[in-house]
Amino acid sequence: MPLTRERPELKGERLMLQFRWSLTKTEDNYERQGTFWISTDSGDFPCRGWKAFPLRKLIYFTSQTYDIVHTPYITKGNIPFDPYYVRLDSSQQGRVTLHFLRSYLPQPLEKLPSVTLPFFDFCRIVLEAGSELLETNRSGDFGTPMELQLLERRMELLLSVIPKDQA
Amino acid sequence: MNVIIDTIPVDGLPQKIFVDKKRVILVIPGANANSILLHDEARHLRCELSDMSVDIIWCYTVVGGVMVIGSAYGNHVYFIDISTLKIKQVLQLLREEDQSTSMFAILVTPDEKHVAIISELTFAITKWSGDIILDFRINMLSDRFLSLTNHSISFEDQSTEKTFTYFF
Numbered sequence: 001m002p003l004t005r006e007r008p009e010l011k012g013e014r015l016m017l018q019f020r021w022s023l024t025k026t027e028d029n030y031e032r033q034g035t036f037w038i039s040t041d042s043g044d045f046p047c048r049g050w051k052a053f054p055l056r057k058l059i060y061f062t063s064q065t066y067d068i069v070h071t072p073y074i075t076k077g078n079i080p081f082d083p084y085y086v087r088l089d090s091s092q093q094g095r096v097t098l099h100f101l102r103s104y105l106p107q108p109l110e111k112l113p114s115v116t117l118p119f120f121d122f123c124r125i126v127l128e129a130g131s132e133l134l135e136t137n138r139s140g141d142f143g144t145p146m147e148l149q150l151l152e153r154r155m156e157l158l159l160s161v162i163p164k165d166q167a
Numbered sequence: 168m169n170v171i172i173d174t175i176p177v178d179g180l181p182q183k184i185f186v187d188k189k190r191v192i193l194v195i196p197g198a199n200a201n202s203i204l205l206h207d208e209a210r211h212l213r214c215e216l217s218d219m220s221v222d223i224i225w226c227y228t229v230v231g232g233v234m235v236i237g238s239a240y241g242n243h244v245y246f247i248d249i250s251t252l253k254i255k256q257v258l259q260l261l262r263e264e265d266q267s268t269s270m271f272a273i274l275v276t277p278d279e280k281h282v283a284i285i286s287e288l289t290f291a292i293t294k295w296s297g298d299i300i301l302d303f304r305i306n307m308l309s310d311r312f313l314s315l316t317n318h319s320i321s322f323e324d325q326s327t328e329k330t331f332t333y334f335f
Contacts, residue, residue: 035178047179083222083239083269084176102174102222105272105285105312109174 016041016115017098017122019061019129021054023142038086038100042112045100046084055147057081058133061126062154064088068096069123069161084111096122123162130155169229170275176222177203177238186227186234186249194223201241205252212252218243226273226282231295235273235282240266244273244284246297256297261304263287270307278317281335285312290320292335301335 017040024033036052038045057079064077068090079086087099096119100112130151137143175182180203181195193206197215203223205214222239227249237244237260246256263269263286274283281300284291291302305322313321313330321332 044179047176050176050178083174103270104174105274106314109172111174 016117017125019058019125020044020048021057021129021133023054023136023140025140025142038098040100040112040115045086045112046081046102050081052081054133055137055143055151058126058130059147059151059154062130062151062158065123065126066154066158066161069119069158090119092116094119098122120162123158127155127159170226170279171229172224172226172273172275174222174224174239177220184225184227187229190249192234192249192252205247207252210252214247214252214254216243216245216254224271224273226275228275228279228295230279233295235284235295237271237273237284239271240269241271246293246295258284258291258293258297258299260284260286260291261288268308272312274315276315276317280317283315283320290333292320292333301333303333 017038019036020039021036022034034052034054035049036054036057037048037050060079064079065088067074068077068088075089075091077088079088084102087101089097089099095116097114097116099114100110101108102111134148134151137148175194181193184192184194186192190207193208195204195206197204197217199217201220202215202217203219205216206212216236218241219238220240223236224239225234225236227234232249233255234247234249235244236247240262242260242262244258244260245254247253248255268287270285270287272285274285275281276283282293282295284293287307289302289304291299293299309324309326310322311325313323319332319334321330323330
């Protein structure tokens with residue numbers, strides 16, 4: 001039976017972006033299977049139930065987000081869901097735009113309308129999702145110690161660069 | 168624009184394809200591994216397609232009533248008559264075994280008369296019937312797709328920056 005977690009809906013808050021995932025227990029006690037996708041007001045990306053390793057996806061998101069905050073000349077990052085990908089674009093001051101794309105010729109196909117939100121709101125969504133995923137992994141004995149430590153470290157780094165009044 | 172090109176993740180099945188305002192084709196997982204089923208519930212038509220994993224790429228011409236469909240990592244491309252859901256033609260494509268270099272696209276010429284099917288190792292220009300009018304070996308690891316016109320397709324060898332244009 002897969003374990004499923006979603007970001008809880010806060011009263012009065014309009015959710016624009018939600019990381020959704022499930023973990024499936026395997027014989028060797030490590031997370032080998034699971035699903036990970038993103039829900040927006042317009043739909044699911046790449047699709048509801050996209051098979052992926054949730055830990056690795058969130059490691060990507062925290063790393064890319066940290067790089068954008070920490071390194072002034074980096075304003076874009078790609079998170080792969082091969083052959084789909086999310087492009088993070090922070091070229092607008094204080095905001096981040098997520099583009100939901102599929103590699104194609106001659107240019108990528110846009111699979112969902114892009115979402116723009118305040119940069120630190122996005123950081124909070126990534127960190128909340130990371131905390132829940134870590135908690136679920138640890139309570140259910142999912143994931144390798146190295147992956148868990150890596151996500152935790154990435155989250156600490158991301159939290160360290162967010163201004164105190166925004167965290 | 169009478170041609171629609173889109174993709175469907177296999178994990179996201181079942182999905183609906185709206186081929187016109189009144190007609191819906193349901194895409195559902197097939198009975199066999201890596202197969203999908205195109206199902207027209209209203210007309211009681213079905214068509215099972217094998218070798219469909221990860222991500223489905225489809226292209227549909229409203230005028231001709233033909234769907235060209237394949238998958239991101241598959242070797243087969245199907246030409247389907249949408250009015251009957253019968254397979255008109257199947258092409259077998261050369262694909263790179265290493266899926267990390269996967270590249271597969273179905274494109275249509277601006278005049279919508281021909282279809283270009285491109286993989287990492289080959290391209291084919293076909294009619295909507297599935298008849299091949301031109302095909303060549305390429306290497307998309309070094310060649311970059313440049314353009315598709317009504318009568319030509321161009322690639323650039325990125326190591327030499329030379330452009331290769333094939334006319335049809």
